[in-house]
Amino acid sequence: MHEPIVEFQNVSFSYGSRVALQHVNAVINKGDYIGLIGPNGAGKTTLIRVLLGLLKPSSGNVRLYGKNIKEFKDWHKIGYVQQKATTFDATFPVTVEEVVAMGRFAFAGVGRPLDHHDRHRIGDVLKMVGLDKVADRRVGELSGGQQQKVFIARALASDPDLLILDEPTTGVDVRSQHEFYHFLHDLNVHHRLTLVLISHDTDVVSTHVSRLLCINKTIMDHGCSIEFLLPSHKHNDVKKNEQIFKRVRHKH
Amino acid sequence: MDFFQYAFMQRALIAGLFVALSCSLIGVFLVLRRLSLIGDGLAHIAFGGLALGLFTGLPPMITALGTTVLGALCIQWLKQKKVAADAAIAVIFSMGLALGVVLVSLARGFNIDLFSFLFGSILAVSEADLFTVGVLGVVVVAAVIIFYKELLYITFDEEAAKASGLPIGFLNALLMVLTAITVIVAMRVVGVLLVSSLIVLPTITVRLFSRSFKQTLVYSALFGLLSVFLGLFAAFYLDIAAGGAIVLVAGALFLLVSLLHKLLNRNG
Numbered sequence A: 001m002h003e004p005i006v007e008f009q010n011v012s013f014s015y016g017s018r019v020a021l022q023h024v025n026a027v028i029n030k031g032d033y034i035g036l037i038g039p040n041g042a043g044k045t046t047l048i049r050v051l052l053g054l055l056k057p058s059s060g061n062v063r064l065y066g067k068n069i070k071e072f073k074d075w076h077k078i079g080y081v082q083q084k085a086t087t088f089d090a091t092f093p094v095t096v097e098e099v100v101a102m103g104r105f106a107f108a109g110v111g112r113p114l115d116h117h118d119r120h121r122i123g124d125v126l127k128m129v130g131l132d133k134v135a136d137r138r139v140g141e142l143s144g145g146q147q148q149k150v151f152i153a154r155a156l157a158s159d160p161d162l163l164i165l166d167e168p169t170t171g172v173d174v175r176s177q178h179e180f181y182h183f184l185h186d187l188n189v190h191h192r193l194t195l196v197l198i199s200h201d202t203d204v205v206s207t208h209v210s211r212l213l214c215i216n217k218t219i220m221d222h223g224c225s226i227e228f229l230l231p232s233h234k235h236n237d238v239k240k241n242e243q244i245f246k247r248v249r250h251k252h
Numbered sequence B: 001m002d003f004f005q006y007a008f009m010q011r012a013l014i015a016g017l018f019v020a021l022s023c024s025l026i027g028v029f030l031v032l033r034r035l036s037l038i039g040d041g042l043a044h045i046a047f048g049g050l051a052l053g054l055f056t057g058l059p060p061m062i063t064a065l066g067t068t069v070l071g072a073l074c075i076q077w078l079k080q081k082k083v084a085a086d087a088a089i090a091v092i093f094s095m096g097l098a099l100g101v102v103l104v105s106l107a108r109g110f111n112i113d114l115f116s117f118l119f120g121s122i123l124a125v126s127e128a129d130l131f132t133v134g135v136l137g138v139v140v141v142a143a144v145i146i147f148y149k150e151l152l153y154i155t156f157d158e159e160a161a162k163a164s165g166l167p168i169g170f171l172n173a174l175l176m177v178l179t180a181i182t183v184i185v186a187m188r189v190v191g192v193l194l195v196s197s198l199i200v201l202p203t204i205t206v207r208l209f210s211r212s213f214k215q216t217l218v219y220s221a222l223f224g225l226l227s228v229f230l231g232l233f234a235a236f237y238l239d240i241a242a243g244g245a246i247v248l249v250a251g252a253l254f255l256l257v258s259l260l261h262k263l264l265n266r267n268g
């Protein structure tokens, strides 16, 4: 039933002498919809960069799909939307379709152009995120919310099994956020994607995810303590947080 | 037209074709990655390599190619050691020039051949030069076509490219080596001091209006070809230095396109 696809085993990481992760132990199972939350600077982005092999842990192990990360080769299975993905050079000459196509490059292999099947998948994901009408536009011309969708579409184009989104809703208005969470729910339930949603905003995330992982250099074993959540948001109060955790616990 | 009847002019045109294509294609990746100055840095290394060849009696194109590729890999290595790109280029830049100057002083003075490499001498391209330029030019163009997807991905979003499993270290080194080769191809024609403008100008011209990456590559190649051929015509009929004429044409095209772009956008 529980099929672990990501295992962090006692993972620590430091930038020089600055400790960012300390003895992190966590498991992500297939089908999970995880909210990875913690205040700014808690090491959320660092943890994901370790998971993606972009940073090497100073100690501990990462296992992906049952394999040691060093032996893992199927990177297309993991889709990743970076924090601030949309802060690229807005004048860069590249169309929406060209960016989404990058998601297929891992399949195509060096020297082989994208084929009919690749084009088909690109068309599909463009429709899925509602960008098929603007496929030929330069990415820099789109609104922030649309650009966010472009990067999600790129991640989806590689047919991932696990989709990781690092603070995807920063700078997206509330109405679009609602639509966005609906879309993620659909991906999780109907397309059977495992999702990891990173946020420092417990409030919104906890109402959507099925499990919370709270991090502040290390994973909080007994869920997120109330004091831990307090400093991050102005409208957080103790009562509200208690309710949030009741809600999340209730779900699983 | 008498223009095409001279054998030296035919050789110049063929060499110009390879120079235009390799400079303008590599230029797209360099400009978009904000590495525009690398062409200039490597050209100075090439100068050191040329002086080495002229000093030792080895073929200068070959010594220049060797030192430039080495310099390119050094820049890449310095960048991986977290030296900022501009600082890495500056280091390589002056090392190449220093080597050249020392060798020239050892050889007691400037020799006429070295001068022709500084400012180009497309109208004096020999059969052997043409062969070297042709082979190297084909290598650059073929590599850009073969690695098109990968080079696009690292240019737009290196982090995501890395996360998707692309061999970033290899691709960055490849781009550096291709740049080094491009500098050597262009050196004979526009000269080491003018190489970087031929690398940068076509791309910044096309960026004014292009939407897609593919369009940027194709139009850059066209503007590169147009600059080289118009420059050669001008050099032939006005009896002026070909390298300088080519770069001035490329600059004029940039101004023309920005003016047109402004006018059209105002009306539309």
Ligand SMILES: Nc1ncnc2c1ncn2[C@@H]1O[C@H](COP(=O)(O)OP(=O)(O)O)[C@@H](O)[C@H]1O
Binding pocket: A015, A018, A019, A020, A038, A039, A040, A041, A042, A043, A044, A045, A046, A047
């Ligand atoms: N490239 C880096 N070099 C040095 N320190 C870094 C770097 N990136 C992040 N840090 C530090 O590591 C800690 C964790 O950062 P990060 O993982 O980005 O946190 P989060 O994503 O939770 O906001 C912070 O203290 C941050 O300042």
Ligand SMILES: [Mg+2]
Binding pocket: A044, A045, A046, A083, A166
């Ligand atoms: Mg972060």
